[in-house]
Amino acid sequence: MSGHSTYEPKTGFERWLDTRLPIIRFMNDTALDFPTPKNLNYWWTFGGILALMLGIQIVTGIVLAMHYVPHVDYAFNSVERIRRDVNYGWLIQFMHANGASMFFLAVYVHIFRNLYYGSYKAPREVLWILGCVIYLLMIITAFMGYVLPWGQMSFHGAVVITNLIGALPVVGKSITTWLWGGFAVDDPTLNRFFSLHYLMPFVIAGVVILHIWALHVPGNNNPKGVDVKSKADTVPFHPYYTVKDGFAICVFLLMYATFVFYMPDVLGDAINYVKANPLVTPQHIVPEWYLLPFYAILRAVPNKLMGVILMFAAIAVLFILPWLDTSKVRSMRYRPTARLYLGIFFLACLVLGFCGANPPDQPILGHEPSGFMLLDADINSIVWLSRIGALYYFAYFLLVMPILGLTETPLPVPEGISEPVLSHPAAAPTGAAAAPEKRG
Amino acid sequence: MADTVVGATSDPHASGPHASGDDPSRRDFINIAAIAATVGAVGGLAWPLIDQMNPAGDTLALASIEFDLTKVEPGQQVVVKWRGKPLFVRHRTPAQIAAAVKDDHADLRDPQTDAERTKPGKAEWLILVGTCTHLGCVPTVGGGEYGGWFCPCHGSVYDTSGRIRKGPAPKNLEVPTYSFLSDTKIKVG
Ligand code: HEM
Ligand code: FES
Numbered sequence: 001m002s003g004h005s006t007y008e009p010k011t012g013f014e015r016w017l018d019t020r021l022p023i024i025r026f027m028n029d030t031a032l033d034f035p036t037p038k039n040l041n042y043w044w045t046f047g048g049i050l051a052l053m054l055g056i057q058i059v060t061g062i063v064l065a066m067h068y069v070p071h072v073d074y075a076f077n078s079v080e081r082i083r084r085d086v087n088y089g090w091l092i093q094f095m096h097a098n099g100a101s102m103f104f105l106a107v108y109v110h111i112f113r114n115l116y117y118g119s120y121k122a123p124r125e126v127l128w129i130l131g132c133v134i135y136l137l138m139i140i141t142a143f144m145g146y147v148l149p150w151g152q153m154s155f156h157g158a159v160v161i162t163n164l165i166g167a168l169p170v171v172g173k174s175i176t177t178w179l180w181g182g183f184a185v186d187d188p189t190l191n192r193f194f195s196l197h198y199l200m201p202f203v204i205a206g207v208v209i210l211h212i213w214a215l216h217v218p219g220n221n222n223p224k225g226v227d228v229k230s231k232a233d234t235v236p237f238h239p240y241y242t243v244k245d246g247f248a249i250c251v252f253l254l255m256y257a258t259f260v261f262y263m264p265d266v267l268g269d270a271i272n273y274v275k276a277n278p279l280v281t282p283q284h285i286v287p288e289w290y291l292l293p294f295y296a297i298l299r300a301v302p303n304k305l306m307g308v309i310l311m312f313a314a315i316a317v318l319f320i321l322p323w324l325d326t327s328k329v330r331s332m333r334y335r336p337t338a339r340l341y342l343g344i345f346f347l348a349c350l351v352l353g354f355c356g357a358n359p360p361d362q363p364i365l366g367h368e369p370s371g372f373m374l375l376d377a378d379i380n381s382i383v384w385l386s387r388i389g390a391l392y393y394f395a396y397f398l399l400v401m402p403i404l405g406l407t408e409t410p411l412p413v414p415e416g417i418s419e420p421v422l423s424h425p426a427a428a429p430t431g432a433a434a435a436p437e438k439r440g
Numbered sequence: 441m442a443d444t445v446v447g448a449t450s451d452p453h454a455s456g457p458h459a460s461g462d463d464p465s466r467r468d469f470i471n472i473a474a475i476a477a478t479v480g481a482v483g484g485l486a487w488p489l490i491d492q493m494n495p496a497g498d499t500l501a502l503a504s505i506e507f508d509l510t511k512v513e514p515g516q517q518v519v520v521k522w523r524g525k526p527l528f529v530r531h532r533t534p535a536q537i538a539a540a541v542k543d544d545h546a547d548l549r550d551p552q553t554d555a556e557r558t559k560p561g562k563a564e565w566l567i568l569v570g571t572c573t574h575l576g577c578v579p580t581v582g583g584g585e586y587g588g589w590f591c592p593c594h595g596s597v598y599d600t601s602g603r604i605r606k607g608p609a610p611k612n613l614e615v616p617t618y619s620f621l622s623d624t625k626i627k628v629g
Pocket of ligand 2: 572574575576577591592593594595607608609
């Protein structure tokens with residue numbers, strides 16, 4: 001899409017097509033000959049994995065939709081029927097339900113890869129923002145998908161999340177009624193969620209195309225975070241990265257298959273095997289694992305509206321990250337201090353996930369509360385742990401990123417992808433040149 | 441195309457003797473009118489597409505129910521479905537009413553007296569929409585330190601008048617519009 005094309009039509013048909021719809025040229029330039037930095041590591045294989053997962057969700061989803069019935073009286077039973085009676089329905093349903101988890105696992109690796117290697121910085125801001133849009137759409141899609149089997153958690157999860165919008169002043173209540181299409185989460189809600197759950201993945205696919213377009217203008221970032229200087233810094237995408245991506249995809253699929261075939265239900269909640277009952281709320285409402293950190297942020301705040309605002313802000317802040325990070329150095333290989341803070345950020349996300357999975361008043365250490373109330377909650381409780389986690393989550397983006405970039409001293413950054421850091425010129429031959437011989 | 445245009449005077453953008461200024465303003469008018477008409481048409485079509493998601497006529501028509509109170513023993517609560525939500529019908533004991541009235545002037549988050557939440561002379565009947573005003577879970581009866589309701593989701597505590605006393609919920613449990621059809625029958629909605 002950028003730069004000059006290397007495509008040479010070989011047959012008469014290809015020449016004919018090339019002057020009418022240069023689609024083969026386009027495929028060649030974007031997927032085969034695309035010049036790619038030669039030092040990409042395995043963290044760069046998750047883009048391909050994500051594309052595959054989107055494809056799997058769409059194919060399995062379309063098959064499920066052939067048997068699924070979006071009606072409050074039949075939805076639950078129709079999913080059970082898919083699992084028990086439809087030919088290979090169990091496989092398709094487990095692939096879809098676990099596929100959502102794998103999709104999110106891959107997207108989190110992909111996002112943290114970008115945080116570590118500074119891939120969101122200029123000139124890749126638009127690429128990053130499109131990624132954030134995809135992530136947001138994935139959250140909405142997965143939320144609506146989880147409602148479809150109409151189990152207890154489906155139903156009450158939908159109640160809690162749609163009620164969040166009711167927290168907005170003035171318009172909140174009319175928006176929730178509008179979303180529900182009634183006075184509560186009910187048949188109209190299930191129907192429209194099905195319609196939108198079917199639609200959204202195709203919207204995601206559209207944004208993915210923009211995402212790849214925005215990738216191919218500046219090209220890939222790389223583990224050193226320095227710009228590509230010459231052709232010597234790159235290799236053609238095929239066969240080098242088709243093979244590397246292919247290998248990573250196989251390993252990823254092995255893990256995915258382990259879930260599908262050996263433990264298809266570990267990532268789900270057992271209570272969702274109970275049919276939805278609007279009159280009884282389960283003891284403990286939790287979202288799927290991939291949304292737990294946001295749920296913890298929501299519950300960390302005693303005020304309903306503020307909780308909702310903070311939860312959305314936790315996603316919104318990602319969009320402006322390119323302008324919050326003031327450091328010019330992309331890769332954290334050369335930013336040891338930033339690396340430490342990012343490590344803590346990763347831990348904070350895990351801690352928030354843990355908090356989201358447990359009841360707010362549960363003690364963290366031992367089985368007894370400390371008896372010491374700080375403001376409104378016991379100090380030895382999930383509430384306070386989530387507050388600490390949430391505080392760090394926002395502080396990382398709003399304080400650490402802007403300040404650290406101005407105050408830290410990064411390590412020496414190499415000139416280019418092919419050159420090592422030459423603090424001692426004599427060290428170069430032993431390092432770079434000797435290695436290939438040893439490898440034999 | 442450009443080479444078929446002969447002579448600069450045929451270019452409407454050129455300031456020739458005929459470009460007196462009223463031509464551009466006519467064009468502006470047509471532009472503005474066309475844009476306004478398009479926006480109007482798109483807006484007019486957008487509204488049906490948005491409003492179709494609001495409750496349909498038949499959904500609204502199912503909105504009221506009648507309930508026979510003789511089914512509920514003192515101290516008991518019966519839950520019925522109303523507008524897709526749980527409706528609490530609680531037959532309060534004198535002790536529970538007294539506890540509620542005693543706290544009428546306590547430090548309440550959403551101040552209301554017990555009398556404002558029941559019908560005159562019918563203090564034993566408390567009719568409530570059974571969804572927590574936090575995020576809509578169904579509170580369990582008898583739970584919490586006020587003997588009213590406890591919401592398992594995020595720990596809101598309501599008293600025996602259904603008023604919010606503790607936890608994240610902002611408002612008292614909602615009292616729906618209802619009326620007594622007879623001494624033992626109510627109509628809700
Ligand atoms: C972005 C891609 C997608 C994601 C993340 C996703 C996620 C989900 C999730 C989490 C569930 C609940 C599964 C369970 O817990 O049992 C679900 C169910 C469902 N999805 Fe998707 N989905 C995606 C794409 C699609 C597509 C493209 C279709 C249809 C064409 C579809 C159709 C269905 C159907 C019919 C169900 C209900 C049956 C069931 O619960 O297994 N999905 N989806
Ligand atoms: S829904 Fe009741 S406390 Fe949150």
